[in-house]
Amino acid sequence: MNDLLQIRGLCTEFRTEDGLVRAVDGVSWQVNPGRTLGIVGESGCGKSVSALSVMGLIPKPSGEIVGGQVWFKGQDLLKLTERQIREIRGNEIAMIFQEPMTSLNPVFTVGNQIVEAIKLHQKLRTRDAWDLAVESLQRVGVPSAAERVYAYPHQLSGGMRQRVMIAMALSCHPAVLIADEPTTALDVTIQAQILELLRRLQAGERMALVLITHDLAVIAQIAHTVAVMYASRIVEYTSVEALFDQPLHPYTQGLFRSLPRLGQKKRRLDAIGGTVPNPLAFPSGCKFHPRCPLGCDDKRCQSVEPNLRLIRPGHVLACFKAAGYEDSPPCDIPTQAPTEVSNG
Amino acid sequence: MAKADGHILRVQGLKTYFPIRRGVFSRIRGWVRAVDGVDLDIPRGQTVGLVGESGCGKTTLGRTLLRLIPATAGTAWFEDELIFSANRRRMRQLRRQMQIIFQDPVGSLNPRMTVQTIVGEPLKVHGLAHGRALRQRVVNLLEQVGLSPGYLNRYPHEFSGGQRQRIGIARALALEPKFIICDEPVSALDVSIQSQILNLLADLQDALGLSYLFIAHNLAVVEHFCGEVAVMYLGQIVERAGSEDLYRNPVHPYTKTLLSAVPIPDPRTKTACQAPVGDVSDTSGPFTGCPFHPRCSLAQDQCRQECPQLREIGPGHFVACWRTE
Numbered sequence: 001m002n003d004l005l006q007i008r009g010l011c012t013e014f015r016t017e018d019g020l021v022r023a024v025d026g027v028s029w030q031v032n033p034g035r036t037l038g039i040v041g042e043s044g045c046g047k048s049v050s051a052l053s054v055m056g057l058i059p060k061p062s063g064e065i066v067g068g069q070v071w072f073k074g075q076d077l078l079k080l081t082e083r084q085i086r087e088i089r090g091n092e093i094a095m096i097f098q099e100p101m102t103s104l105n106p107v108f109t110v111g112n113q114i115v116e117a118i119k120l121h122q123k124l125r126t127r128d129a130w131d132l133a134v135e136s137l138q139r140v141g142v143p144s145a146a147e148r149v150y151a152y153p154h155q156l157s158g159g160m161r162q163r164v165m166i167a168m169a170l171s172c173h174p175a176v177l178i179a180d181e182p183t184t185a186l187d188v189t190i191q192a193q194i195l196e197l198l199r200r201l202q203a204g205e206r207m208a209l210v211l212i213t214h215d216l217a218v219i220a221q222i223a224h225t226v227a228v229m230y231a232s233r234i235v236e237y238t239s240v241e242a243l244f245d246q247p248l249h250p251y252t253q254g255l256f257r258s259l260p261r262l263g264q265k266k267r268r269l270d271a272i273g274g275t276v277p278n279p280l281a282f283p284s285g286c287k288f289h290p291r292c293p294l295g296c297d298d299k300r301c302q303s304v305e306p307n308l309r310l311i312r313p314g315h316v317l318a319c320f321k322a323a324g325y326e327d328s329p330p331c332d333i334p335t336q337a338p339t340e341v342s343n344g
Numbered sequence: 345m346a347k348a349d350g351h352i353l354r355v356q357g358l359k360t361y362f363p364i365r366r367g368v369f370s371r372i373r374g375w376v377r378a379v380d381g382v383d384l385d386i387p388r389g390q391t392v393g394l395v396g397e398s399g400c401g402k403t404t405l406g407r408t409l410l411r412l413i414p415a416t417a418g419t420a421w422f423e424d425e426l427i428f429s430a431n432r433r434r435m436r437q438l439r440r441q442m443q444i445i446f447q448d449p450v451g452s453l454n455p456r457m458t459v460q461t462i463v464g465e466p467l468k469v470h471g472l473a474h475g476r477a478l479r480q481r482v483v484n485l486l487e488q489v490g491l492s493p494g495y496l497n498r499y500p501h502e503f504s505g506g507q508r509q510r511i512g513i514a515r516a517l518a519l520e521p522k523f524i525i526c527d528e529p530v531s532a533l534d535v536s537i538q539s540q541i542l543n544l545l546a547d548l549q550d551a552l553g554l555s556y557l558f559i560a561h562n563l564a565v566v567e568h569f570c571g572e573v574a575v576m577y578l579g580q581i582v583e584r585a586g587s588e589d590l591y592r593n594p595v596h597p598y599t600k601t602l603l604s605a606v607p608i609p610d611p612r613t614k615t616a617c618q619a620p621v622g623d624v625s626d627t628s629g630p631f632t633g634c635p636f637h638p639r640c641s642l643a644q645d646q647c648r649q650e651c652p653q654l655r656e657i658g659p660g661h662f663v664a665c666w667r668t669e
């Protein structure tokens with residue numbers, strides 16, 4: 001296992017009042033130093049839960065990882081104790097969230113919080129930790145960092161708060177950064193700055209980045225490989241170029257068609273009909289079939305759930321309707337040879 | 345110039361200031377100039393887009409037009425009627441013709457009311473229907489926005505984001521308005537659902553001859569949806585033009601910045617964002633000159649001293665920038 005971070009067949013469930021929710025259903029992906037994996041999909045498809053599963057942050061007892069492995073530097077994180085996980089979380093694998101306000105403590109200065117994060121993992125004197133905090137704020141482009149360390153979260157704009165979160169996440173030089181919709185709540189101008197920042201930091205430090213978003217344009221700008229999720233599963237996974245040149249899954253194709261683009265002169269957009277399915281009542285067969293222009297009348301699409309197969313070199317897909325799907329070997333991570341797939 | 349001059353809405357010199365106080369009873373320390381001298385025309389049956397970063401005053405402008413917030417100065421005509429001086433009875437009439445759809449379909453629907461009550465409430469308040477006729481009207485409205493009449497007795501939490509936005513639209517349509525302010529109606533929705541809602545708004549416009557003020561921060565959405573676009577910065581309109589013209593030939597440095605920041609959905613073309621570092625400046629401090637000058641790479645002395653006015657630089661293309669003189 002040479003990959004830095006690889007998750008295999010991950011399944012995560014929640015017990016809710018209304019029943020059991022399988023939020024992540026057999027998801028596999030991997031990411032390596034200096035590379036960015038983009039995970040794209042609509043709300044509720046399981047993007048955040050898969051990330052939280054990696055971080056060991058699934059709320060217990062309502063949530064539980066019921067299957068799969070999370071391989072990081074050759075060990076399965078799911079087999080570690082809470083103590084061992086804490087050593088890795090925030091230190092070697094860090095995460096930033098969509099709304100920085102909810103993950104920053106309003107009653108402490110941002111400097112205080114970065115220092116806390118640093119001292120959790122590094123044995124440093126407080127003085128040195130403060131210096132490191134200022135330095136990490138400078139690194140993420142916070143102007144007059146030496147003064148801003150004394151600011152409280154509410155005194156900063158949304159864009160500055162997100163920079164503070166990134167500074168905190170990067171203060172320990174993690175090998176992997178998982179960014180869950182880091183720019184969704186921000187203006188386009190600020191989004192462009194944050195994406196540029198992430199790209200620069202990643203290239204400079206050969207960090208592995210997992211970027212979760214619902215925005216294909218953001219994916220195009222930052223990802224090397226892309227996993228498209230729909231209803232708790234990955235339905236297509238390939239390089240960013242392959243996905244944008246020729247998306248193969250009808251859901252991905254629908255996402256592309258409904259994307260408003262600058263310079264497009266058309267009053268009506270192509271829309272995917274129907275709504276994102278409720279995980280308490282997922283459709284049978286391929287979960288996309290009720291909204292699918294190809295599969296809605298197909299008996300097999302209605303009754304059997306397609307698995308991921310290597311449809312072309314470097315391109316995996318779960319769709320019966322794609323030419324050549326039948327004859328393609330099962331494979332859930334596109335950069336791997338199909339024979340390496342474990343059955344699980 | 346009198347009245348709306350054939351437009352559904354004409355706004356002139358509109359200002360909305362919010363007082364800044366330290367405590368509840370303390371003296372006013374200053375003003376947030378949320379809307380600071382806006383001129384805007386909305387042609388009948390058309391859509392004018394309003395774009396700008398968060399905090400630039402878009403929502404305040406919309407809410408001021410509906411008199412949900414008092415205007416500080418300026419005039420606004422709805423057809424032949426002055427909005428801000430209308431008496432209560434006239435305002436009640438005007439409210440029927442001007443409606444708003446909010447960004448947040450969750451927060452804007454009362455969680456304890458059924459769909460029937462939510463959509464029917466405006467009709468009841470205005471005494472336009474009751475009993476069986478009311479119910480039938482609500483059913484028609486639901487069908488008009490693509491919702492099954494079977495949903496009448498359900499509560500907002502039982503719906504997805506897109507469906508809730510449809511409920512909000514049905515409620516706005518209940519009084520058969522002529523003009524609707526759409527305040528970021530799709531920002532909170534998934535991509536596949538966004539296009540459904542935009543198509544619905546376009547269809548309703550065609551069928552009912554509605555005029556829209558379409559507020560958004562996604563420029564790609566606005567371009568596709570609006571005939572004309574106004575770009576707002578710190579309470580002022582800095583550029584206004586036909587949408588094709590504005591996107592092809594942006595002139596104001598702020599418009600250029602905004603457009604350059606839109607991520608390009610093509611992995612082989614990296615966005616070359618010219619975004620200046622920093623966020624929207626503080627509106628509360630007394631500033632002179634062009635509102636954009638602290639972030640503008642072209643700023644000169646004149647930009648720091650005098651505020652530029654909108655000037656027509658081509659047919660229907662207005663810009664407020666000294667450096668384009």
Ligand SMILES: Nc1ncnc2c1ncn2[C@@H]1O[C@H](COP(=O)(O)OP(=O)(O)O)[C@@H](O)[C@H]1O
Pocket residue numbers: 014015016021022023041042043044045046047048049050059062063279
């Ligand atoms: N703590 C929780 N309890 C119950 N259900 C949850 C919890 N967190 C997430 N879920 C459910 O899991 C599914 C996936 O959620 P999530 O991963 O947050 O989606 P997204 O792709 O939008 O990030 C959703 O149906 C969501 O309702």
Ligand SMILES: Nc1ncnc2c1ncn2[C@@H]1O[C@H](COP(=O)(O)OP(=O)(O)O)[C@@H](O)[C@H]1O
Pocket residue numbers: 362363376377378396397398399400401402403404405627
């Ligand atoms: N009720 C209010 N009291 C004081 N300030 C307000 C109020 N509403 C809005 N503001 C301020 O007015 C400015 C414009 O806000 P808003 O109209 O909501 O902007 P936008 O909709 O463009 O994001 C902001 O600086 C905001 O903080």
Ligand SMILES: [Mg+2]
Pocket residue numbers: 047048049180181
């Ligand atoms: Mg999420």
Ligand SMILES: [Mg+2]
Pocket residue numbers: 402403404
């Ligand atoms: Mg607003």
